[in-house]
Amino acid sequence: MNLPIIHQGESFAALVSLGCAKNLVDSEIMLPQILALGYRLATDPAKASLIVVNTCGFLESAVEEAIETILDLSSLKTTGMCTQLVVAGCMVQRYGKKLLDLLPEVDIFLGTSHYGKLKEILLASRNGNPRKLWISTPRWLHSSQTPRLRSTLPFSAYVKIADGCSNHCTYCMIPHLRGPYRSRSIQDIVREATILVSEGVKEINLIAQDTTAFGMDRQNEGELIPLLEQLDDIPHLEWIRILYVYPDRVTPLLLQTMAQSRKVVPYLDIPLQHSVPSILNAMRRKGSFVNPEKLIDLIRKHIPAMVLRTSFIVGFPGETDQDFLDLLGFVERMKFQHVGVFAFSPEIGTRAAKMAHQVPLEKKEQRRHTLLEMQREISRQCLQKYIGQTLRVLIEGFHPETELLLTGRLAVQAPEVDGSVIITAGEAQRGDIVQAEVTSAHDYDLEAEIVTSS
Structure with a gap:
């Protein structure tokens, strides 16, 4: 960018x-x-x-x-x-x-x-x-007082609540690249969010390498919950979105907090990485003891309208044909709205790069293509459920291909990574949140007509 x-x-x-x-x-x-x-x-x-x-x-x-x-x-x-x-x-x-x-x-x-x-x-x-x-070991952490010039659209902002990572998954360089996990204070984050809202921000995206680990470096596990509660009280803030949550830290209390919130949107980005226990163990995912299917059921039990984004790594060392078929079956059953798929990359300096039973590159790419093709159809099926509904849409501006159309996003579509809503009828200004009736669905995008401003 x-x-x-x-x-x-x-x-x-x-x-x-x-x-x-x-x-x-x-x-x-x-x-x-x-x-x-x-x-x-x-x-x-x-x-x-x-x-x-x-x-x-x-x-x-x-x-x-x-x-x-x-x-x-x-x-x-x-x-x-x-x-x-x-x-x-x-x-x-x-x-x-x-x-x-x-x-x-x-x-x-x-x-x-x-x-x-x-x-x-x-x-x-x-x-x-x-x-x-x-260069040295990363220790620094910015604050609400750190000058920052945002490059995102004026009404949307990322708020980095922590930096670094202490999970040490076997395939990942992040602890080396970003240093140990370190959280900002709740008060400082709320102060930054309040400043952003005063500048016209309506949507805040909470980010970190692991947002659900917020506070754990201070031995304050579960601090994400009071953070959400305090952000919820900021006047004129419309949407709060939580990105990058770790499976084993999605608790009933977190889900209850989200369900009761007026502003936290029903959206979670949970990088599951795989569904097969032996692969998750080899990845050294701390949540490997969590049954992914039971976790998704728990989430949807608390918040039936929850929209989930996840990511998977295919071709991890030792992944068999049956393991991949099990992953395909899991994705087919779970019906995730948004999925990213990565072919395993043996990064020098990681434990996984030295593991036995490396999967050939061609097979990894084939598996990635197969999973993405399956997800494309699942995405279309998920989006078709919105047809006929009137939903709130945040208008981002003109469509990139023509000024005859507007484009925007639902609360359950994160900026940059998810699809969009193409406005085919009605007028609005960039940054408006409007009511729009969904008229059709594509693989990743919706079409809608503005009903009234919100």
Whole structure:
């Protein structure tokens, strides 16, 4: 995602953010640090003398994308006005010193441990400090007082309630990339949310590597519940969405809190990763003792209208043909509305990369395609249930392909990752929440006509 470009007089700077929403928040925190050096917003990246790339390093495919992006932007040192190229984020945290020789075009590298210090690092560089690599164990955690320039739509925001991870799944680099799990205080998060609402935000998406672990680093298990209760009391906030919850921490009390809330939407993003106990054990998922089917039944018992997003890894070492068939059967029975599917990637530095019985790449890709095709039909079936219903839709603006149509989202459609609602009749402004009658369903999107403003 290209974030706002900034300039100072005749000098420009650009920030390019790659990866997840959590990374995007980091980028939004880096932007004001550049602004604090006296820069203003502008539009032309080809004129940038300073370019900052915030990278993802979770999977090898993300690293390849980052390197390609960096090399493309580094060409502006000869064809454009770039005099300083800075690379930040997870890829730097993962590879460290190896990048110095791999990417000599880059002037400064800073890991996830140092994105909060971008301003002082740039100042040090201006003052002649030759240090190129800034990296240590990530410990820093931003607060409501940390300057942030949001790049999302004005009425929607991500609120990162914690950073890092202490789960140590065998396939995952996150504890190395982000450091140990550390939570913000409830008071500070509520303060940030209140500020966001005062700026016109109607929808808040709570994010962390594991939102349900909120408070556990302070030995306060279950702190997510009082956080939700306090956020629920913020005037003029419409929707609160919880992303990235861990299966073994979805408790009856959490579900009761969601059911009683006026603003927490009936939506959960639960990365189950698999349904077969032996695979979950090999993944070292802490929730491997939780029966996924019973968990979904529990959730729907408490909140029948709950919409679920999950993700699965296919082709994990030792996954047999029968294991995959069991996973297909599980997905068919559960009827998840939103599913992401990833072919297992043996990331160097993880335990899973060294495991026996690695699944061939071709078979992994076949399994991924098969599961996605099944989910496409399930998604259409789920969406067809909305036809004829009048639902609240948050209008995001014109359809990307034509200004004759508007597009928006239901409360149970998260930004960026889920489908959308295409408005085929009626008028509204971006940021309005309207009542719209659903008229048809596609594989991932709905069509609707506005009935009245809400």
